[in-house]
Amino acid sequence: MMAILAYILGPLLVLVTVVDVFITVFSTRGAGPISRTWTRLLWRALLFIHARRPIHGVLAFTGPFMLLGSIVIWYAFIGLGLFTVFAANPHSVMNSTTGQPVEWIQKVYFVNTTISSLGYGDIVPANYPWTLMATAATFIATIVLTVSISYVLSVVGAAIERKKLAQAIYGLGMTIPEIINHSRLNDAGSSLKNYITTIASSIDDHALKHLAYPLLKYFHSHQYDASPVRAILLFSDTFFLLGLLPPNKRPPVGVLRLVNGSIGNYANLTQAPAVAPKQLDQAPRDLLEYAREHGIAVDGDVEFRKALESYLFRRRTLLALCYEDGWYEK
Template sequence: MSIGIEIIGLVLLGLICWDITITTLTLGGGGPISGRVASWVWKVALYLHRRQSNHRLLQMTGWSILVATPLVWFGIAWVAWSLIFIAFEGSVVNATTQVAADIWQRIYFVGFTITTLGLGDYQPQGRLWQIATAIAAANGFFIVSLSITYLLPIVSAAVKKRQISVYISALGGTPDDILVRCWNGQDFGQFSQHLINLTSELSGIGESYLAYPILYYFHAIQRSRDFVLSFVVFDETLTLLKYGIKQDSQVDPASVDPARRANAAFLRTLKSAYIQPSSETPPLLSLDLLKQAGIPTVSDREFAQRTQGLKFRRQLLLAMVEEGGWTWDAVASTKTTNRAIHLDDETLIQVDE
């Protein structure tokens, strides 16, 4: 009998049950174990990506974290229960010969029990260990059930993220591109309706991030499907609308302001759990393409003055882009790049960019 091993097992069991409960049954973010493991894995993948660009690695990392999380829960629970049964000699015996099981046979017995497959060819010895076995089986069922109910909504939310990303990309690849495409020569047409739709969608995704923190680590190879880029492009579009367009040509504030507040709420969620503002401020958007399209804009100087109070917000956006495995060029002016150009009818659909 080893009290030390027993205590270690009980502590591990308590920690993993707490982690599972916090992660799956509350809206407060990831548990102390799964949250840290996911963060470390992502940081390693991001470090490798920055040394040699590999967006496929980041994409695989997100899904790997999703699959690994319940496996980590199950693995630690197996170790914890194994330590508990190992600490007491004779806790498990062979069902036929009644000979005490050795260490490896007890580990096998625990694995068989917590997977709820039954007792196999070994059985607990005595009433105390019969009760412990029943608790272990219930604990295994608890882990399996919560893992399944946790994974399915995450997959659904990840699909929702990509849907929103493509929606924004379909409007345009970059902030100025979106406004140029929506401009009909007199005003921005039905763009306010898109803002209303996206406000609702982004509010829902923000709540999903609180419930399922693992969504933060989902990355798309195609720029038009990556949520980070789409979100930042959308927020910068709202900045152009609110501060770069002359008053008499602006979209109805009743559609712009709620969208901007929904974005702010999402940024607060990220700031509280995932990112810190960058030490640098990204370059201010150019008004050149808007002017070329005949859209009434304020002067460059006035635009710079109006956006001085957005420094912290835009530093968060830059941090979001960099922590997502991208650079600011991916959301810069269409003079630099257009991440959604392959969605146009006149281009080749098979272009993977």
């Protein structure tokens, strides 16, 4: 009875692992069930500590650790599933020199050499169907190794692009007034319209990469001016105010629509965690102060209040993403 159970659970574990690899690496809907569960639990535990005592240095290493850990877990589960099957039959693996069955510890060695493609040595599968199973395991492990290497390179490249996006936005300024003054989008002769549209395109690309590489969101930047999520929040606040300026100071409609569309796509495509509404529903004081400084009617203006209420819905998502990234609004 135990042997039958092992013959069922072993291949099932391998199958679930392969499905997890396929979803994580090839799907654009997030990580597989195994990768999603353990990475989310670990990140939430670290954020719980981080909320009480900042550990930006630890968070900065968590993303690379998860990337390596995912590969290790995939191999460990494949090895465990394979070992479960071979251990269920005492005659499945033998010593080629003596022709005798081997103990379970030697089967562990056999499984490791099989999935690592290092060669059997003296410990070999006894006969059919064990030879076929060992060959299939080597084939599966080789595919997992190949796609894992490609996945690592892609995620690391996307992590670099994250920092480039943050630098591009903060290059315009570290505050809303700085970005408004430096961009000069209302001046046809001297503006950064092309630069702004490039940033908008990068935000769209960044959102799509979060779907393709779900581990990307765990690549925390230990400096706030290198955090793309904070940068996008600043960019969003800035263009919210720019859209409310008088017509002679307002950027072209096309630029506003492009930027707001890109930020909206980012907020919709990127999975934001649930954060208590009382933490997010209030408009920040500096946003209202900047609005007053630029001649926007704030107090008692019905049109502004409607625009603000509509904007706060999107801002809530962006701020929740900042919380998820380990950065809280200053």
